[in-house]
């Protein structure tokens with residue numbers, strides 16, 4: 001690896017590390033989740049069309065940095081006033097049913113930042129291997145993976161997720177850039 005690339009990687013890791021210690025970053029992610037929830041609520045129940053009421057439930061994500069605690073202990077969810085079915089909107093904090101925070105999954109799986117993020121609980125090699133396998137084998141075949149493939153500018157090297165995603169999204173500030181990456185992982189709005 002070139003010294004320049006190596007330095008760039010170290011700098012990115014330092015910025016990501018600082019963000020994971022910043023409550024404002026997790027407050028931003030929560031606000032995005034609240035917006036996603038409002039959009040889902042305005043659509044009404046997809047089964048019967050009735051009004052959706054708030055039905056949040058507690059979540060205790062694994063690998064949650066202390067700065068994330070106040071904003072990452074609740075999964076926003078809705079319940080239909082008519083048929084009582086639960087509707088859980090997309091979230092940039094919790095990716096599907098995974099027990100880890102989405103941002104931890106992304107940054108830890110990255111070849112560029114993953115190894116250098118101290119201050120987070122250790123993740124076993126077995127888990128990391130499973131995540132990387134998911135990024136390489138499963139994710140590209142999902143509808144979101146196929147959609148993203150068309151968005152990321154082509155490169156001579158093969159796509160390696162999540163790095164190609166982290167590298168291709170640009171934003172004025174690092175917190176907004178990472179939030180944008182998490183939003184992309186939810187697929188087209």
Ligand SMILES: [Zn+2]
Nearest residue numbers: 045048080083
């Ligand atoms: Zn309903």
